[in-house]
Amino acid sequence: MSPADTARPQLKIRSVALDTGRENVVVISRRSRALRPEVFSGFSRVELRCNSRTLLATLLITDDDALVGPDEIGLSEPALRRFAEPAGMLATVSPATPPESLEAVRAKIRGETLSDEAIAAVIEDLAHYRYSDMEIAAFLIGSASFMTSGELLALTHAMANAGTQLTWPEPVVVDKHCIGGIPGNRTSMVVVPIVAAHGLTIPKTSSRAITSPAGTADTMEVLARVNVGAEEMKSIVAACNGCVIWGGHVNLSPADDILISVERPLSLDTREQMVASILSKKLAAGSTHLLLDLPVGPTAKLTSGAEAMRLRKLFEFVGDRFGLKVEVITTDGRQPIGHGIGPVLEARDVMAVLGNEPQAPADLREKSLRLAAHLLEYDPKLRGGAGYSRARELLDSGAALKQMQKIIDAQGPSAGRSELGDLAFDVGAASDGVVSAIDCLRLNRLARTAGAPVNKGAGIRLYKKIGDRVDQGEPLYRVFTCDPSEHDLAAAAASANNGYVLDGPNGPH
Amino acid sequence: MSPADTARPQLKIRSVALDTGRENVVVISRRSRALRPEVFSGFSRVELRCNSRTLLATLLITDDDALVGPDEIGLSEPALRRFAEPAGMLATVSPATPPESLEAVRAKIRGETLSDEAIAAVIEDLAHYRYSDMEIAAFLIGSASFMTSGELLALTHAMANAGTQLTWPEPVVVDKHCIGGIPGNRTSMVVVPIVAAHGLTIPKTSSRAITSPAGTADTMEVLARVNVGAEEMKSIVAACNGCVIWGGHVNLSPADDILISVERPLSLDTREQMVASILSKKLAAGSTHLLLDLPVGPTAKLTSGAEAMRLRKLFEFVGDRFGLKVEVITTDGRQPIGHGIGPVLEARDVMAVLGNEPQAPADLREKSLRLAAHLLEYDPKLRGGAGYSRARELLDSGAALKQMQKIIDAQGPSAGRSELGDLAFDVGAASDGVVSAIDCLRLNRLARTAGAPVNKGAGIRLYKKIGDRVDQGEPLYRVFTCDPSEHDLAAAAASANNGYVLDGPNGPH
Known part of the structure; x- marks a missing residue:
């Protein structure tokens, strides 16, 4: 015990019913002997011991x-869980010494190149919740202006090593990943059962929607439980060759989740x-073995083949260094893939493709087959x-x-019931013409306004795709909502901009 | 009223007894109808309306x-004050749309040069607490790699215009400022009464210590009240030609205080x-008219004359553009200025110089006279x-x-009593020799460990300065503390490294 510990008043740990997301938050009384208002005040960083x-x-x-x-210290839910000292124990609180690895962040901001060790130390501290939001932002922005290929390798390596690391008995373990941005693009849920039926191992973890109306995890959750931990995942994969679960419970590369939580609100996006x-x-x-799907289109994340090519080279370079065949x-x-946008509608598309139903979306079937073929x-x-x-x-x-039925049975039933929203309206064409473009960003936003993914039954069913002819007033799509207020919001949003461009006799409009 | 407002549940505003520093924090119940867990969760940014x-x-x-x-929304103290809607009113909460000016921050991160308007918009949003900590960090770090002279002018202008702007009836209003870092350097408290006694107007606002053991405001507070607002400041200056108050109550350039609150924990420091x-x-x-004091020394903020010269040019360039004679x-x-480090000891030095007492520190007197002469x-x-x-x-x-007595009387008595700490120990020389260097950073840290500035009576009284001869065991300085635990901590810190370098017969040690 250092002299600092003996000198500081001991406070009794208690839980406070505050959910502070990822951040560790502690609460002390203004009358606490431990509070030194000129050393730390509200929103200061402190160290608990x-x-x-x-x-x-x-x-x-x-x-x-x-x-x-006055003699207590309250720990918010995530802080109490991470501190792992039970309520009632005594702790001291002192001004936080910033993590030493922050010196590397400052060096990066000054334009220096970081060593492998420095990057590993940053990621280690990040993954253990030692960085505040502003410190995370500092690392991201310091790295945003440039990063050498050596730094990129070190970063990937450190991130991969910072959390759970799964191993599999099979020599070939395949995976697929799409960089996202295309509504309805639920190929994983078709590809996994095909590949697993063949006998290859495909332990798929997926994300929930953050800025989109549905992630693969949200959509799979319409059909089965997806909150599965690493051990249970292993037994599901042993039984079924594959799974489609939410990655959040498996703790793969937790530093990545932390970095993303700061990248998103800042809209930072680097290759x-x-x-x-x-x-x-x-x-x-x-x-x-990893198959990466990079959709290219005017409203996709990548808008040109050249951009996709640069990104491809970077993926190949890093994959090669780590022995991952990319x-x-x-x-x-x-344009969107499939008919549906939103968890329930997308799950229906998936099951229609797997069931070879006549109304199954041909584009989702064809794309899934193409991806499965590669795998x-x-x-x-x-x-x-x-x-x-x-x-x-x-x-x-x-x-x-x-x-797929076997995988669904192995994952078990989902907790909630998901039904299609019963408040719907159609959005019609403003004129005769041929669909020449569909704005993916706009439809994503509209589906979220309609309530997806919070309401799994909210979303959009498309009737028309690019190249289809429409008459004035003919429905382009139907919007489903579960709530009258979301119905009104979505109707207002769709009438402001329905996301479709039609080519008429007098050009696009 | 937009459709979004009508659609959202109304929550009754109430106060929650949480001090969250600068940050606006609101609390809602997990059972609130307004909570949409996948749209915003703990530590999300939200917009209240x-x-x-x-x-x-x-x-x-x-x-x-x-x-x-469940039907309420709790506002922390700063949020309630800034929102200026009384408890009991109804408000809606929605995911925050980040301030539009954040697009300029992202442009800066990408390496673009910002227009005057873009910078003004950033500062306007900053000063109105619309930026989260991570957004502030993004702006600072984006600007840290380079800033054109045009951007620097626009930034200074926007910051100066974002808060209170004082005007004075006199044509000449003088000020002095030191960039800090030197312990005991309390020249303002000698210079202001000299200049004011002459009849020039010198309305001095000072800062409290953030990382040092004493700011001028902390030291002046030993003698008088310093929490003075803009109106009262004007009447004090009208009566006395000058004042020495804490700037925190005057709201000058509030964006600066906000930027500093993020710069400090990140240790960002650009010219x-x-x-x-x-x-x-x-x-x-x-x-x-502004006189700027740039101390140069091996443990000062500026370590070379060349560095000081570059900074000087930048100050002159910006000052000239705004008609401020710098x-x-x-x-x-x-090395430190004066004998004392810490508010009470520094206030004693100041009063000894003003009182022409024989034991008054000659260096503080000489430096103050030199600065006052310029003014x-x-x-x-x-x-x-x-x-x-x-x-x-x-x-x-x-x-x-x-x-000075007149100024002290005009500002009125300070609320607390400040007496020199009664637990003291001497730190002696490890060998015979001549003092060749004193580590300012080390002594600042030691004085803080001893309790300054929280305990105004804690600090260090120096017996030896550079060039002084000492015998082994002879005291170099005395450390004063107000608390047994701080006494022990300071003793341990001083014995680990006392901050003095002595030149003996066999060279430095």
């Missing part, structure tokens, strides 16, 4: 004895961060070039559907 | 109905930010070159002391 454990947290000060008394983010998760997941394909990102070719026992026909065989025969 | 008023805030979620019920920070405050304070002098920053020369009625002798006359005659 109890036995040999320490925790960095943001401080709130209260005048409400019912919340936290290097994207590559480190995706590949660190895949390395931690124990994948050996294959990158560019796909048509000009199947990783099977050394499969004859080169036979991937596509094997994928189609597994889909057409019903083997993929059967595999 | 009531009548035509809006407020951006950070969200906490609670399960404690006693704190905030441009320093210039914009200091000059925006002086422009807002209505100064016409004079920059470099001073000896190799007095701004008086058009004073003969060129007569500044120094006039300053000495005012000091030696007791006129400056009399003026």
Whole structure:
């Protein structure tokens, strides 16, 4: 015990019913002997110490004895969980010494190149919640202006090593990933059962929607439970060759989740961060072969083939260094995939494709087959070039559907019920013409306004795609909502801009 | 009223007894209809709306109905004050749209140069607490790599215009400023009464210590009240020609205080930010002539004359553009000024100099006279070159002391009592020798460990300065503390490194 510990008043740990997201927050009384108003005040960073454990947290000060008394220290839910010292124990609080690795962040801001060790130290501190939001922002922005290829490798490596690292008994473990941005693009839920039915291992973890109306995890949750931890995941994959679960419970590359939580509100988006983010998760997941889907289109994340090419090279470079076989394909990102946007509608599309139903969306089927074909070719026992026909065989025969049912049964039923929203309205064409463009960003936003993904039954069902002819007043799509207020908001948003461009006899309008 | 407002549940505003420093924080119940967990969760940024008023805030979620019920929204103290809608009113809460000016921050991060309007918009949003900490960090770091001279001018201008702007009836309003870092350097408290006694207007606002053991405001508070607002400041200056108050109550360049609150924890330090920070405050304070003290020394903020020269040019360039006459002098920053470090000890030094006491520190007296001489020369009625002798006359005659008493009386008594700490220990020389260097950073840290500035009576009294001969065991300085635990901490710190370098017969040790 250092002299500093003996000198500081001991406070009794208690829980306070405050959910502070990712941030560790502690609350002390304004009358606390431990409070030194000129050393730390509201929103200062402080260090908690109890036995040999320490925790960095943001401080709130209260005048409400019912919340936290003068001899107590209140820990918010995440802080209490991470500190792992039970309520009632005694702790000291002192001004936080910023993590030493912050010196590397400052060096990066000054324009220096960081060593592997320096980057590893930053990620280690990040993953242990020792960085405040502003310190995370400092690292991201310092790295945004430039990052050497050596730094990118070190970052990916450190991130992959900072959390759970899965291993699999099979020599070939395949995965697919799409960089996102295209509404309705739920190929994973078709690809996984095809590949798993073939016998390849495909332990798929997916994200929930953050800025989109549905993530794969949200959509799968319409059909099955997705909150599955690492151990349970292993037994599901052992039984079914694959799974479609939410990555949040598996703790793969937790530093990535933390970095993303700051990148999003700042709308920071660099190629290097994207590559480190995706590949660190895949390395931690124990994948050996990764197929990357880069949609290109005017309202996609990538708007040109050249941009996609640069990103592809970066993915290949990093993948190669870590022995992860990365294959990158560019796909048509000009418009949504499938008929539905929103968890329930997208789940219906997926099941229609797997069930070979006549109304199944052909584009989702074709894209999924193409992706599955690439993955199947990783099977050394499969004859080169036979991937596509094997994928189609597994889909057409019903083997993929059967595999999906097996996966759904293994993951178990979802907690909530998900039904399509019963308040709907159609959005009609303003004139005769041919659909020449669909704004993916606009439809994503509209589906969110309609309530997706919070309301899983909210969303959009498209009737028309690019190249389709429409008459004035003919419905382009139907919007489903679960709530009268969201119905009104979505109707107002759609009438302001419905996201469709029609080519008429007098040009686009 | 937009459709969004009608659609959102109304929550009753209440106060929650949480002090969250600068940050606006609101609390809603997990059972609130307004909470949409996948749209915003703990620590999300949200926008509050009531009548035509809006407020951006950070969200906490609670399960404690006693704190905030399901139909309520709790506002922390700063949020409630800034929102200016009384408790009991109804408000809506929605995910925050980040301030539009954030697009300029992202442009800066991408390496673009910002227009005057873009910078003004950033500062306007900053000063109105619309930026989160991470957004502030983004702006600072984006600007840290480079800032054009045009951007620096626009930043200074926007900052100066964002808060209170003082005006004075006199044509000449003088001010002095030191960039800090040198312990004991309390020249303002000697210079202000000399200059005011002469009849020049010198409305001095000072800062409290943030990372040092004493700011001028902390030291003046030993003698008088310093929490003075703008109106009262004007009447004090009208009566006494000068004042020495804390700037925090006057609201000069509030964006500067906000930027500093993020710069400090990140230890960001750029010349441009320093210039914009200091000059925006002086422009807002209505100064016409500014004397800048740049101490140079191995453990000072500036370690070479070349560095000081670059900074001087930047101060002169910006000052000229705004019609503020800036004079920059470099001073000896190799060691502390005066005998004392810490508010009470420094206040004693100041009063000893003003009282012409025999034990008064000669270096503080000489430096103060030199600075006052420069300021007095701004008086058009004073003969060129007569500044120094006039300053000495005012000091030696007791006129400056009399003026200081007048200022102290006008500011009124300080609330607390400040006495020298009664737990003291001496730190002795480890060997015979001559003092060749004193580490300012180390002594600052030691004085803080001893309790300064929280305990105004804590600090260090120096017995030896550079060039002084000492015998082994002879005291170099005495450390004063007010608390046994701080005594022990300081003793341990001083024995680890006492901050003195002695040249003995066998070289430095």
